[in-house]
Amino acid sequence: MKRGGILNAQLNAAISGLGHGDLVVVADCGLPLPAGVPVVDLAVVHGLPSFAGVLDALLTDAVFEACTAADESVGTAAGEQIAARFDDVAHVSHDELKALSGRARLLVRTGEATPYANVVLRCGVPF
Template identity: 45%
Template structure:
């Protein structure tokens, strides 16, 4: 049995397949999921697990070189926007409509139970060297 890191076998398996510049999405429970993108649904009730708790665990497991957020998060969800900005560098912002289009290119979407507005992020994988 694993001692640390992602214990969810589906997530761990998907993470093992990621390469440099591949993108994953951590999503709130309302973000539309494109049919062609695999989704691991971690939501078990409204609000749980939170977006920030999953982001923390993912960032502990993956090297991330860039992130994309919907620009609307800055006005409509300041608390989460500030937490994300303190955890990540190299953040770019697009409209929420553009964000939803970008999710179609992701290798994986992780759905949380988060219910606050625009609590979604696209993470671009980096390399360990």
């Protein structure tokens, strides 16, 4: 039994398999799931688990060197949550973000129902 950190076995295994430069998408429950990208679907009902809660768990467990969000998220509740967690956020159109998600090694679907609560994270290294 793990002492802490991410307890979901599927998510834990997926994170362990990531390498430097790999892309991870943390998505709200409405983002289209790209074909061929492994998905860990955590959504239970609208709002559970939250985008912020899942993002915080990932940030505690893994190293990310970059974050990309949709232009449309700026000035929204989701955009504020993203900006509070990252010093530098790259922005692209929502359509570009959806296209970028097709290159991800992992997509984590949350139960979040807030518009534009999606980020693409690029894995870093702890050294």
